[in-house]
Amino acid sequence: MYLNLFLTLSAIFVCDAKLPRLRQHTEPNEVADTLKQNLQVAQRLQIEVKSEKTSRIVNQYRARHRRDVFDSKSYESGLTWAHSERLDGIGDVVLRWVNSESSITFRLEAKTRGYVGLGFNSARNMRGADLVVAWVDDRNGNAQVLDCHGPEYDDLAVADEVQNYELISGYQNETHTTVEFRRQLDTCDKQDFVIGEDTVQLLWALGPEGSDGELPKHVKSGSKALRLLQPVAKPQVPLKSWDVRLNNLTIPNNMATLFWCKIFRAPELSKKHHIVGYQPIIDSRPIKNKRVLEKDSSSPVHHMVLYECAEDPDKQLWNEWSEGDGFFGPNRPSQWATCVTPIAAWAIGSKGEYLPENVGIPLGEKGGVSYYMLEVHYDNKALHEVLDSSGIRVHYTPVLRAHDAALLGAGVGVSALHVIPPKQREYRTVGICSPECTENTLPDHGINIVSVLLHAHGIARKISLKHIRGTQELPKISEENSYDVHYQQSRIVPGGRRFMKGDTLITECTYDSTSRDKPILGGYSASQEMCLSFVLYYPRTQLAGCYSMTPVKEFFETFGVKEFYGLSMMQVENIFLSSGNLENLPPQLEFDMQKKYSEETAVQGDDQGVGLMKELVIREPSEFRNKTFMAHLNEMPWSEPLLTEQIEKTLYKGMHMTFCKKRDDTWGAPIQIQSYPTYKELESNVTTDNSCHYKSVRLPSVTKGNGSSTITLNVATILAVCAAILISR
Template sequence: MLALLPILRLAGLVWTDAVRASDPDLPFADYLDDERLVRLEWGFDDAPGNITFRFTVNATGWIGFGLSPRGDMTGADLVMGGVGPDGTAYFKDYYSTENSFPAEDREQSYTLLSLAESRGQTLVTFSRPLQTCDGQDLAITAGPMRVIYAYGTTDEIGFHANLVGAKDLNLLNFVPRIAEANGKYISATMENVTVPPKGTYYHCRVMRFPTLTAKHHVVQIVPEIEHADMVHHVLLYSCPSHVSTAYDGECYRGHPGDACFGIVAAWAVGGQIFEVPPNTGIPVGGGVAAAFYRLEIHYSNPNGEMGRTDSSGLRLHYTHQLRPHDVGIMCAGVSPSFPIDYDIPPRATKFRTYGVCNTTLFSQIVDPVPDLRVFAVMLHTHTAGREVRVRHFRNGERIGFLGVNADYDFNLQEVTKLGRVKTIEPGDDIVVECSYSTSDRTAPTQMGLATTDEMCLAFLFFYPKIEVVTCISQPDMTSLNQRFPLGGSLSNQKEIEEYERALRNLPQIEIAFANETRFQIYPHGHVRDATETPPFRCNHTTNAAGERASWIWNRASVLFLLAWTVLF
């Protein structure tokens, strides 16, 4: 089979680095072998939903895909299938309790969606629940899993030592290793900014991009971080048309560029190279984007070091070959810049804040409002943040999440692709919930811009782009502070929980605005009730050991054993 590799390459049947997942419902993809003959694509629902795989092999014989605790046949959960000589598809769910012959699973937990041969490849698409409650299957969890595969050049299941392998993949938290693209890029960086000796400093550079007379699409964002110990986050905004002068200095000091809020790119601590899906691009140039852009960097200098300079920023790789959809990025959550008259109490083991976005406000800015297809999210708090959830409501009922991080790490704030593209319809509600722990703090924590303050934000990446760039809220505190004065006077967790509930029940002042300073305010918003999803529990499990004697040993099973076990 390896001798065929040069021929397959000439025939265009071996994937290259440029190939990405093209199905929005299967946003993740990886090669399982070094020769790039075996490819896996997948997508998944919110737990406890389903996961869907597309498994493609450059061969037209039988193919096998499985999950294994150790990478061998012991405890493996397998499917095997192909297209027979008469064109009939075959596909079944198997298991193995030892490093021995696999058995046909009594409960066929995998659902075949399609199976075909085309241009020398076998392609099979199938789905299964993340948790099947079948003792002969492996639960798919948020940790790394060992994926195993094998295949043959004919439909007779047989041994071929070179056509078998294994790879570790974190299916539910997959972060691809992306190489920087070749070709043209725009460099948006600072130029030797002197970082002052204070804990928090925001520097802004308003600049004109190179002239692109026609519209182009940014397809990859590469961080250029010179001093990772100081750079807290990087945001690049497009400017409204009235911004016509450059600026290089401290942010929010009265320059017209302070009004630039059309998010083009975002990076925070721990972020890596980010690529948009292949059917999308972030528009720049031409008549669709402003001539000026504002680069904002939040520097954190807690030790007050003097004389340090920085030239961090972003590289935006772009193409003139336009893609079907323009990408928009919208900031949702708790208002980060307007005054908020409440603090997060000290000594709180858990304290939650809420930001609300009712998308009915969009129709007062954009007409018509299309369905928005959300494909990625970046969640953001500061160092007290422990958990972030972006709840999605329709007609008053929660229908899922647009983002969840139940183990938030300030040092790992990546743009995360969703398991499936989620659709926001006009009228839907978005609630960003952040949980904090201040058990090690003796003073209240403010909501604000400083590193020692807190934030609660979610940056939603979606298409098609609309002009709404921000949809945030803050509680109306006019009737609360008499009961709960600021300053950390709450003495125990019970009082803290009562304070949190009181804040949650206050009216929310919602604000949605576009980059051209158009905005809408709704002062009567509220945080919708969200019944917590109970932990998934199986009502029963199948006794795998009791099934071991139910299958028939045959020649195909012996050959299948050889195919999977000799190298594992």
């Protein structure tokens, strides 16, 4: 102890004597450069110390003879793996896992004879990640597993002092390395990732051949977004399938966004059946030089929704539509507006869904409806020509479940009135399902919510579905705090949630727009944004959709605009309420805007009013006169926090226009303009460190009495002290 103190004090005096004093008139740039260089030196020294510590811990592992190091060719866990995922997409790196209430067990199979690495992070890199590295010793066939982490400032693996991964088995053959290991969901170790309900970025890496614990730089690596704590709900009974898919639709190379809709007739069934799940069918074939190539992994399919259509006595017309190829979204027949009840919603990254065992969605004329509409959104920013036959495979069974279920769409109405300013770290928007809507459409005993699919686009980071009863917020029905647009799976609501008549649903999205220079508008394009939740519930009711958006007058006034040339606010509102329909405008204005819209459509597709924003010319106030509204938005000083905070507060807590749609496309409640509901927010229940019950076990020290190791630790302390002095001076 005295030796440590003596060395540390000596280091301080040595540092103080050896470091050059800053001159009285040193230029600021020179000071900054000197500090930067000193910090870089300190970081490099710190990396060297950490690397030495990692080697020391690896060597400890090699010297150990505990039970968790053995010739594991003769032993495997024998577990039934609940989940399996190809992390690299082709099967060279396969992860299998199963979890209990407190722990999770992994099996990692990789095409390598070096080390295999697995990491957990909220970002797609190693910095700050929780890492585990495993290998099989070429000399004796013994498996090893090492608990590591990634420093905040570099992409490397550093061994934890506390080792929280338990080896189960491991072996290698001529081509592959396989290891099984276990850890607690929450190890109570600050260097370990807490595995919970949120999406996690799973990192993987393969070391070069023979890299048994040396941890040289990996030769292959990647990441994949997953939720590890997923229930297994695949039915055990035989299922029938119905493929709802397009037939060789040509996606042109001049449209970045395309919506295509097609009507399908339900299978002929003699009795009521239940839909119990669905899977995507992605079948996109690029066309090059007029030649159709084989399927590839770059399909432009962005998301698909299958809707029920309300019954219509004119079956002949619907039969004709079901035999046709379909229509471009904005040009579909007006009767298709009755197809509003979603029954399956798929987005990028999803493998499909199976419903919980107690619910099913009725199918067929005898128990459901006769016609369905498939809506496919293509995100074709690369402007490729593609032949597409994608769709959804619906799984159904005659073995009926206990309850008829339905899917409810809720959130922010999709339109250009949904604006996210640029350069914002956390900007929130909300969509409200009003108590008037639920009071008019739900049964007296309410409904039971069983799962939720949360959906937004590329800059969303968090989504939650809030539950308000009267003036009290109840626990969130569902939430995602690490949203990844490339991984969208529905989330089971543990134990279900009773939702009563008169209750309110609030879908809240939080966006990170720091990478954007201009405002992002709401719309169907992948470059625009959404904020939606698809709620699976029972018993089935007439309610199909429940949304809100900012009223038009209040929206434009929030951005300081009072009047446009040629259009009243009422006319502008009618355009947005009709999804961008430009009919019944003044003739010259309609002609001009239709012409510009047709030019825009070649690239934008169905933009839900984005084109209109570019053509509205401001008349009042005078300081913005003769600017288009889009130009005005782009020129606002978005770097001013007071401005963006006030806009967020006004649009979030201000007035909302609410919509309540029934399955037959009639209104479940009148369109209303109402203020944001007043309620007592639920206090967050943050888990404290005292809740940790798992006691981590440190490796037995082999440095006791070893002078070199002790000096290494003291050197680390000395370097840290010197770095602090450098920075302070």
